[in-house]
Structure formats: C-alpha cells, structure tokens
Amino acid sequence: EPEVTQTPSHQVTQMGQEVILRCVPISNHLYFYWYRQILGQKVEFLVSFYNNEISEKSEIFDDQFSVERPDGSNFTLKIRSTKLEDSAMYFCASSFRGQGLSGNTIYFGEGSWLTVV
C-alpha cells in the first residue's frame, strides 16, 4: 500500500540552527501538507501546497518556516532558526485532488520528532 515517508524520524538540534524535514508523498497525490503536534496536544495545520506554491497556511507558519518541492518526489519543511517552542512532532501528509473518499482523504507519514535544545 502506498505511504507517505518522512526523514529523519528524530532530530535533535540546537536553538538557532536551521532544520530541514523531508517527506516523500504518495506518488499520484497532488496536494501536500505539513502539520505539527506539540507533545500532549492536538495536531495543528501548518501549510498546504499545490501546483508548486503554498495554497493555505496557518498563523503558526510564519517567516521562519518555508516549504519546497525541489524535485518530483520530495517535499520539505525548513525552519530557519529554531526555537525551543518548535520542539514537536512534524507530520507530512498528502491527498489526491478532488472530492469524495479517494480525493479527500489525507494520508499522514509517521512523523519527524524535532527536539530543540
């Protein structure tokens, strides 16, 4: 079964450092997303991406964050200068264009734990 894959599974970084989280969405999906989950809290939407540009973003997704699809398969989230409060699980997700179950379902990767020290 196709799946969303994420790397790294866990990363520890020093405050102020840049971090890049990588994702390979499901191959025939056209919409890509990043979510985050601070430990013990609910999952929060960060950004959606379609046709090589940001489609929607939340207020969490400020200038410290950026996304990119550098080639035909990878989708990355960059945090330019990490803060302690960026420590969280970051989920990549993807969906197929359209309505109905096959179009609307958003499939998540296994997540990347980011710990900022």
Add this chain to the structure above:
Amino acid sequence: AQKITQTQPGMFVQEKEAVTLDCTYDTSDPSYGLFWYKQPSSGEMIFLIYQGSYDQQNATEGRYSLNFQKARKSANLVISASQLGDSAMYFCAMRRDSGGGADGLTFGKGTHLIIQP
C-alpha cells in the same frame, strides 16, 4: 472558522465491547468532510474513516462506523468488538470541502482509549 470538540479525554473499555467516541463540530461551510484518525503510542497518524457532509449514509470501514447526525453536528466514531490493539489516541478532524483539496484539517484534542482485557 471550524471547531472540533471531543469531550472524552480518556475512556476505559472492556475488550470485545463496542465503543463510541464522541465528536461534535462547528462550521459555517455548507460542504465539509469529517475524519477520524488513530494515533497509537508509536506516534503515527492512521486514517480510519471519512464522512462527507452530503453523504446520505453513515460511513463504515470494517469494525469502524461513523454515526453522522448533521442536525446535531455530531460525528461519533463507533468501534465494534473492541480489541486490545485499539488502545490509542483517537482524533476527530474536519475540513471544508472546497473541491480544491488544499484546506487543512482542524483537529479535536483527542480521546485516549484504553482497552482492558
């Protein structure tokens, strides 16, 4: 704006019993989708079931069914014949069905379900 409310922070259920996890939502969008995800202790987000706001029948997927009551704005998840492996966090989520597929999911705070032998 959309809002998801899950009023049960935790539940203990005997194995083989049926479980109902509550979810109510609020939205002004005329068309939307409702989702349930399972998050085991390992952290990944597993899609369980989807219900479109215009679907006439309640969604079912194996042991999972979604009790959709549109007038009450509720979308409860029912798990029949619970198993020990069902122990996990369960998140209800929704997004507007804009047709473009780019909107992010709004999640509830989750219900921690523990199945007891």
